[in-house]
Amino acid sequence: MSAQGKFKKQLSLIDLTFIGLGAIFGSGWLFAASHVSAIAGPAGIFSWLLGGFSVLLLGIVYCELGAALPRAGGVVRYPVYSHGPLLGYLMGFITLIAFSSLVAIEVVASRQYAAAWFPELTQAGSSNPTILGWFVQFALLSLFFALNYRSVKTFAMANNLVSVFKFIVPLLVIGVLFTFFKPENFHAQGFAPFGLSGIEMAVSAGGVIFAYLGLTPIISVASEVKNPQRTIPIALILSVLLSTAIYVLLQTAFLGGIPTEMLANGWAGVAKELALPYRDIALALGVGWLAYLVVADAVISPSGCGNIYMNATPRVIYGWAQTGTFFKIFTRIDEKSGIPRPALWLTFGLSVFWTLPFPSWEALINVVSAALVLSYAVAPVSVAALRRNAPDLPRPFRVKWMGVLGPLSFIIAALIVYWSGWSTVSWLLGLQILMFVVYLLCGRFVPTLHLSLGRQVRSSAWLIGFYGVTIILSKLGSFGGLGILSHPFDTVVVAACALGIYYWGVATGVPAHLVRLETEDDESEVPEPDIGRVQLAS
Numbered sequence: 001m002s003a004q005g006k007f008k009k010q011l012s013l014i015d016l017t018f019i020g021l022g023a024i025f026g027s028g029w030l031f032a033a034s035h036v037s038a039i040a041g042p043a044g045i046f047s048w049l050l051g052g053f054s055v056l057l058l059g060i061v062y063c064e065l066g067a068a069l070p071r072a073g074g075v076v077r078y079p080v081y082s083h084g085p086l087l088g089y090l091m092g093f094i095t096l097i098a099f100s101s102l103v104a105i106e107v108v109a110s111r112q113y114a115a116a117w118f119p120e121l122t123q124a125g126s127s128n129p130t131i132l133g134w135f136v137q138f139a140l141l142s143l144f145f146a147l148n149y150r151s152v153k154t155f156a157m158a159n160n161l162v163s164v165f166k167f168i169v170p171l172l173v174i175g176v177l178f179t180f181f182k183p184e185n186f187h188a189q190g191f192a193p194f195g196l197s198g199i200e201m202a203v204s205a206g207g208v209i210f211a212y213l214g215l216t217p218i219i220s221v222a223s224e225v226k227n228p229q230r231t232i233p234i235a236l237i238l239s240v241l242l243s244t245a246i247y248v249l250l251q252t253a254f255l256g257g258i259p260t261e262m263l264a265n266g267w268a269g270v271a272k273e274l275a276l277p278y279r280d281i282a283l284a285l286g287v288g289w290l291a292y293l294v295v296a297d298a299v300i301s302p303s304g305c306g307n308i309y310m311n312a313t314p315r316v317i318y319g320w321a322q323t324g325t326f327f328k329i330f331t332r333i334d335e336k337s338g339i340p341r342p343a344l345w346l347t348f349g350l351s352v353f354w355t356l357p358f359p360s361w362e363a364l365i366n367v368v369s370a371a372l373v374l375s376y377a378v379a380p381v382s383v384a385a386l387r388r389n390a391p392d393l394p395r396p397f398r399v400k401w402m403g404v405l406g407p408l409s410f411i412i413a414a415l416i417v418y419w420s421g422w423s424t425v426s427w428l429l430g431l432q433i434l435m436f437v438v439y440l441l442c443g444r445f446v447p448t449l450h451l452s453l454g455r456q457v458r459s460s461a462w463l464i465g466f467y468g469v470t471i472i473l474s475k476l477g478s479f480g481g482l483g484i485l486s487h488p489f490d491t492v493v494v495a496a497c498a499l500g501i502y503y504w505g506v507a508t509g510v511p512a513h514l515v516r517l518e519t520e521d522d523e524s525e526v527p528e529p530d531i532g533r534v535q536l537a538s
Helices: 013-024 028-068 074-083 085-114 131-150 152-178 195-204 208-212 216-220 228-257 277-284 288-322 341-355 361-389 402-419 422-445 453-476 489-507
Strands: 515-518 533-536
Touching: 013 216, 013 228, 013 288, 028 074, 028 085, 028 195, 028 208, 028 228, 028 277, 028 288, 028 361, 028 402, 074 085, 074 288, 074 361, 085 131, 085 288, 085 341, 085 361, 085 422, 085 453, 131 288, 131 341, 152 228, 152 277, 152 288, 195 208, 195 402, 208 228, 208 361, 216 228, 228 277, 277 288, 288 341, 361 402, 361 422, 361 489, 402 422, 402 453, 402 489, 422 453, 453 489
Parallel strands: none
Antiparallel strands: 515 533
């Protein structure tokens, strides 16, 4: 077993921004355009704007947490600081599902696009891999593991090189498709043929929110960032703004570049006609060289994103273990490399596991999107609760208008989960409630908890309430439910319930007399005495 080491502060602003952009630009841009068009038509442009606005709000909220508490695996540790170990346990579980499956979904996307050159990788008539295709996916996962095993700087150098190439091709796609732009496509079958509900559904089911959610890897490596109080907020905001601009341009170019005759039967069939959107549309327009570059980028872009999540997931596992509600072996950091190698091994094993049922990209997207948003949704509640209960915590980046942005960002996150539809909401949130019950049965036997089980339940009941209410409204609503709550009334009801649950969560954070501040950072190679640390008192 390696000696216990510390994280090494090696990541610059450029490294961190490329991590954010690299995590955002994975398989999402390659597949989402046709799915968004099939669900929302030309109005899908607003789905991208809505998704970008939503993630920007959550990113700004995360800026305060990431700058004040730059901790490895912070996405699962902030809820512990604000509400206790039970909330951290629930967030750790859902985040581990989201992150580890993201590594798998990116290699699946690489293999699906690579089948354009090597058809033997994919089963005929489906998107599922052959045995050879699965072994190609396994080889990619093994490569990600090797790149992340040595040091975080090795990973960052590889990611920076990949990121330069993966952005050149989307920009070329935008430029070329705009030369074939047909304005009549935007009204040939109606601008919004599926109405407002189509715009909303495309955010979740079309892959929009999945395409945007690359912020948590930035937070996950916070203990390894130089000058985190300045670097983290800038990298977060830059990543979202740049990606929103590129995504909107890509969707607009796709909508305008489709040969108009393909729209004779409406937008609903676009996803089937253009299964590999930008490659297929380039071939339809006779631009073979662009189709070649798209396939090349389609192998590289998801691979780069998968590599980033292979790096981020061990930090999440480490953060979960540090809360005391996961196995302590995963808190071990290799002394020489500064890598939490036991957690990296677990990440590799889980990412391989997610590929075993041989899923396609389309089969995984909705669940992964909802799981990611759930891992984001707690952040605004944690920020507001910490402001109330730990007012003296140093906050180098303090979010303005938190009284508005906090509840608004939580409401948007709740709506995105609701828009995922009953089939996703029921089992994903039901599984979280099951994990809550498991904790109640076993939590009293965990010796490292700082709060009584009763206190933890009172501080976390709002989240279980949120899960229960969302399940009920999803069953009654118009997104895969019974339709008793019609649209847009169901969206209004979800927003109103989310607002009440937000204030419930803020009010039930860990009381002030159970919170104390410490200034020593015991995780990084170089302590930074101006960083506040919140711990739960025993």
